[in-house]
Amino acid sequence: MTATRAQPGRNASPRTARAINDRLALRLLQEEGPLTAAQLKELTGMSRPSVADLVERLQDSGLIEVVGESGAARRGPNARVYGIVADRAYVAGLDVRVESIGVEIADLLGRTVARADLTVPYDADPARTIAGGVDLLLGAAGGKPLHTVAFGAPGLVNPVTGRLSTTGELPAWHGDFVDEVRGRLGVPVLLENEVNLAAVAEQRVRGAGADTFVLLWIGGGVGAALVLEGRLRRGNSGGAGEVGFLPISSSGRLPTSTNCDDGFHGLAGSRAVCDLARAHGLALHGSDAAAAASAVLAGTPGFLDELAGRIALGAAAVCAVLDPGQIILAGEVGAAGGPDLAARVASTLATLSPLRTEVRPTAVPSGPILRGAVITAMDTAQNALFPPTP
Known part of the structure; x- marks a missing residue:
């Protein structure tokens, strides 16, 4: 552990000092x-009496509790061990796809308590589907109150309005989905581009050394998330x-403002990957992201080299503008x-760009969007429930 000193400042009032120390603890x-x-x-x-007062205060507030005892080899009783009351409320993360919605319920420390994939039929009400699914999972998880929901969806999320503008051929219901879910659940609902959420998960898992990178998403479609100097950048x-x-x-040909089939998506998206795999003699069923992933797992060196060349073209364009130093393949x-x-x-990238760039595989290969959504909801709930620093 790294020692962290509380420094309320000489002119801080006792109330302010207590709030700073509580938040630090x-x-x-x-x-x-x-x-x-x-x-x-x-x-x-802090002094021993100050810590004792702090512990009592946080216990009385229902924020921490005794979770065990220390087994230190010494005379006298074992020391009590204190932890966050993580199940006083739950958060939910959602991953909105074209025909399905992934839902994960977690406690205030981000520990998963329930998870499910909900199918959305073509003529269904997706908001009703997800609200019912969240209620069902909450019931199965013990009926704790839901505090915050965060979900990712493909498309542009307006930084001012928080509304989703879909790009490409996505279901029309995506655009109004957030407002409907907010109305049905009655709790704070946060919306983020799904690749951005994958980057949130990546940054949290990697920790130190993940201040600047571009996460390049190659799946059913292609996208990128920009983390520069520790901050997720969304653009104007x-x-x-x-x-x-x-x-x-x-x-x-060139892409249009409503269709990217003749852009990088058409070169490295799942359909293009599957077509390339078949051209190299691989037998596949379908052209979705799962089929493309299967092709990569079974790929020949020639197929993988050609695929890498395509991905490197997009990576080179990103590096020429941002020079992030690190590309994460997700x-x-x-x-x-x-x-x-x-x-x-x-x-291949080293032959296309003079910029020194490390290319690494994702550290969150399973469920990164849901994990990023849970982290986003958890951080928001913690800031609301735990006393902020004045």
Whole structure:
């Protein structure tokens, strides 16, 4: 553990000082896990009486509880170990797809308590489907109150209005979905582009050293998320990372503002990957993201090299503008390719760009959008429930 000193400032009032210390202690309990009063004293630099008052105050507020005892080899009783009351409320993460919606319920520390995939029939009311599904999962998880929902969907999320503008051939119901869910659930509902949420998960899992990178999503479609100097960048209209519209194609035609089939999407999306795999003699059923991932797992060196060359074209365009130093390959295809595909992309990219760029496989190969949604909802709920620093 790294010692962190509480520094309220000389002119801070007692109330302000207490709030700062409370927030610091809660952050340490979130990041380090359960701690004894002695460990809190060491990490905060507070006096023993101040820590005792803090622990009592946070217990009375229902924010922390005794979760065990320390087994330290010493005389006298074992020290109590305190932890966050993580199940006082739940959060939900959603991953909205064309024909299905993934839902994950988690506690305030992001630990999954229930998860399901809900099918959305063509003529169904998706808001009713998801509201009913969340209620069902909450009931199965013990009926704790739902505090915050965050979900990802393909398209542009307006940074000002928070509304979704779909791109490409996506279901019409996506556009009004957030408002309908907000009305049905009656809790804060946050919306984010789904690839951005995958980057949130990537950044949290990687921790130190993940301040600047571009996550390149290669799956059913293609997209990118930009994390620069520790912050997720969305762009003026929420469209940062819409690399599917890059004018890079094998057809020689150009994408339009409503269709990216003749852009980078048509070169590296799942249908293009499956067509390329068949051209290399691989037998596939379908052309969706799962089929493309299967092709990569069974791919021949020639197929993988050609696929890597296509991905490197998009990566080179991103690097020429942003020079992020690090590209993360994610999505169904990127995750399936793992270190091998990343190395092939890096090799080709080095011949296309003079900029030194590391290419790495995702650290969150399973469910990154749901994980990013849960993290986003968890952070929001913690900020609301735990006392903020004045």
